[in-house]
Amino acid sequence: MNMPVRKPELVVVGASAGGVEALLALFEGLPAGYGLPLVVVLHLPDGRESLLADLFARRLALRVKEAQDKEALQPGTLYFAAPGYHLCIEADRSFSYSREEPVHFSRPSIDYLFESAADAYGAKVMGILLTGANQDGAAGLYTIKQRGGVTVVQDPQEAQVATMPEAALALHQPDYILTLRGILALLAELDSRPC
Numbered sequence: 001m002n003m004p005v006r007k008p009e010l011v012v013v014g015a016s017a018g019g020v021e022a023l024l025a026l027f028e029g030l031p032a033g034y035g036l037p038l039v040v041v042l043h044l045p046d047g048r049e050s051l052l053a054d055l056f057a058r059r060l061a062l063r064v065k066e067a068q069d070k071e072a073l074q075p076g077t078l079y080f081a082a083p084g085y086h087l088c089i090e091a092d093r094s095f096s097y098s099r100e101e102p103v104h105f106s107r108p109s110i111d112y113l114f115e116s117a118a119d120a121y122g123a124k125v126m127g128i129l130l131t132g133a134n135q136d137g138a139a140g141l142y143t144i145k146q147r148g149g150v151t152v153v154q155d156p157q158e159a160q161v162a163t164m165p166e167a168a169l170a171l172h173q174p175d176y177i178l179t180l181r182g183i184l185a186l187l188a189e190l191d192s193r194p195c
Helices: 019-027 052-059 110-124 138-146 163-171 180-191
Strands: 010-015 038-042 063-066 077-080 086-089 095-098 125-129 150-154 176-178
Touching (some): 010 019, 010 110, 010 138, 038 086, 038 110, 052 063, 052 077, 110 125, 110 138, 125 163, 138 150, 138 163, 150 163, 150 180, 176 180
Parallel strands (some): 010 038, 038 077, 150 176
Antiparallel strands (some): 086 095
């Protein structure tokens, strides 16, 4: 596998249908000392409290939490977006939430996270798009690519629902099309590099 030349400062991940299983498979292999911040939007029903951070914290060695408004991103932490709000990364590398209209029927929207990450981090962000049943995330991943960031799409043949990876592939050729095992290997290899 050809690895990117530079180590990113942020990894953003989007998933929908089949996403819980995919994210567990991906993150269970990362060690407690993993250094990069990871920010995830997983489509959730609006108006319900999310138990994702609790579920993943019990299963992973990583520090896991729900992102808080105005909170500064910290290395070595896996953040989940809260339900019912778009999660944005600001230029000062803190989180903010918004109640703007849903994107592709989704709030939080993967596109919203990815586009704000591209604005804040430019070429120093890596975007990963996993299994899902709609087109959310495809345009945002393309924005990351346009700003010089690294783009990764889960192999549609492995995805539980291939619609989301296929929508991304219809828009651009990502840097990597990988299985979950391949994405895990990429994340682990990047973290082991010096900045």
